[in-house]
Amino acid sequence: MKKMLLAVLVLATFALAACGAGGAVATEASIPAEFAGQTNPLGADAAASGAEIFKNNCVACHGEQGHGDGPAGIALSPRPKNLPDLANTVGDDYLFWRISKGKSGTSMVGWEGALTDEQIWQVVAFIRTLK
Ligand code: HEC
Numbered sequence: 001m002k003k004m005l006l007a008v009l010v011l012a013t014f015a016l017a018a019c020g021a022g023g024a025v026a027t028e029a030s031i032p033a034e035f036a037g038q039t040n041p042l043g044a045d046a047a048a049s050g051a052e053i054f055k056n057n058c059v060a061c062h063g064e065q066g067h068g069d070g071p072a073g074i075a076l077s078p079r080p081k082n083l084p085d086l087a088n089t090v091g092d093d094y095l096f097w098r099i100s101k102g103k104s105g106t107s108m109v110g111w112e113g114a115l116t117d118e119q120i121w122q123v124v125a126f127i128r129t130l131k
Pocket of ligand 1: 053054057058059060061062072073076078079080081082083086095098099103106107108109111123
């Protein structure tokens with residue numbers, strides 16, 4: 001019985017991963033309810049701390065300016081895409097959700113646990129300053 005449960009879980013995980021990698025660009029609508037509508041509780045000055053966090057944790061893949069051209073990013077499939085372009089089309093809730101939970105089917109892991117909510121909001125504030 002336990003094995004059966006495990007098999008179902010594994011299958012479900014694959015199905016989910018397949019959806020994530022299916023190419024459909026996640027729209028605002030796909031933000032889970034617990035994240036949807038959240039706005040950055042921190043002011044724009046949080047971007048300074050966010051820059052540090054970005055440098056230490058994200059630049060390797062996303063590149064200094066978030067253009068997806070970090071040394072570890074160019075070898076990935078899919079490659080990290082341009083964060084400032086993305087930021088122009090999505091809300092803070094989307095960014096906070098993605099950074100917290102990651103993106104299935106890609107090398108983007110979830111950072112909740114590794115970073116505090118406050119640190120993730122600081123990074124969101126920093127991403128808003130990228131061009
Ligand atoms: C191991 C490489 C790697 C690291 C480290 C990494 N990312 Fe990512 N990130 C990716 C990849 C690959 C994707 C998926 C492709 C894409 O959509 O950009 C992604 C996706 C994202 C997205 C969502 C893009 C979308 O379309 O939904 C955001 C936002 C993001 N990363 C922010 C960050 C932040 C902030 C950090 C640091 C805390 C970080 N990433 C660390 C590789 C990485």
